Amino acid sequence: MDRTVLPVGAPRAERADAVRNRLHLLATAREMLSEQGADRLTMDALAERADLGKGTVFRRFGTRAGIFQALLDHDERAFQEQVLGGLPPLGPGATPLDRLIAYGRARVGFLVGHREIARAALDGSQPVPAGAETPLSQMHIRMLLGQMHLGAADLDMLAVQLTAALDGPLLLYLSAAELTEAATRSEERIAQGWQDLVQRVCRS
Template sequence: MTSDLTWGRPRPERADAARNRQVLLDTARTLLAEGGPGLLTMDLLAERSGLGKGTVFRRFGSRAGIFQALLDDSERDLQREVLSGPPPLGPGAPPADRLLAYGIARIRFLARNQAVARATLDGRQEPGARRPLSAIHIRVLLREAGLTGVDVDVLAVQLTHALDGPMMLQVFGEHAPDDPPPTARLEQGWRYLVERLVGPVGDP
């Protein structure tokens, strides 16, 4: 491990770091829009952002790290809606309604960000390391629902994985032209899980 002190230049100001991060994410999104994930390499990102390869490498570590940073950045909007947006996605609705709303929002989020989400899987994957929003939110709602006869912590892990990126990407990937749209199939599937496992849901 290299200590921070051994980096070749002084640690940048926090404001600079935040600005660099935003420049890199914006440039990455531009490259994605221009040519898809295949175009997005560490070298080209450095060149186009004008920020140098060292900065890109220190910020993201690997190519998969760029995609993970893009996905995390986009997920912040979803997180804000869950924490303080209107119900049923935000607080104020019964747990089963909020679970259904969260699943639908997450399915649509992953559908919009499919190429990026797929590219994050190229790197090393730690089980459970990368879905803190789903894992925590689902666990809290299940506890709130007051289910009996089931270990809600295990159920929360099971449901998190049943709603997880790899699961959805598999359904998107196996999609045949004659099938109904995969988001609709996934949303219907999630509704079935919530209604059967947690309880009846009001209007979506």
């Protein structure tokens, strides 16, 4: 679900009124999500709660899934900043294997915390994961694999498979009850599973 890639260079300028509307809509969507849950957050309900025209909401998000994609993208940026420039082992400065383990553990925590938003952001009209860009997880995992000595392994495909192993269980296989009733225990089990997998796959 990590479609957003931190931009290189200055981002395209956004009109002041568009910025205000975007921030207002995101804040309103978060309020509704906290109060009512993801199922009650619709395009019409958001427009009414934000006191904006339906056309404004549709132009901003396109679809209901687009609301959740925008919420996720906003939080993704902060997560990516930690990955790209934070403290080791998640950020630069640790060994590639330690960074890969730390990335998976942090990503699991992020997805567990954003499980409602992440699932609602899946758009059935688009391939999974939604969006056209290469997921940041895949790019980051591929970079770290390239810094290891893994012989003749197909690192591009291995990165795809590890990305699926990291995101797939949370978004596609674990039930909402499993993630809600014992979120802390599930998070640690998934994180430990990721560490076990990576240590075996990346064994020299």
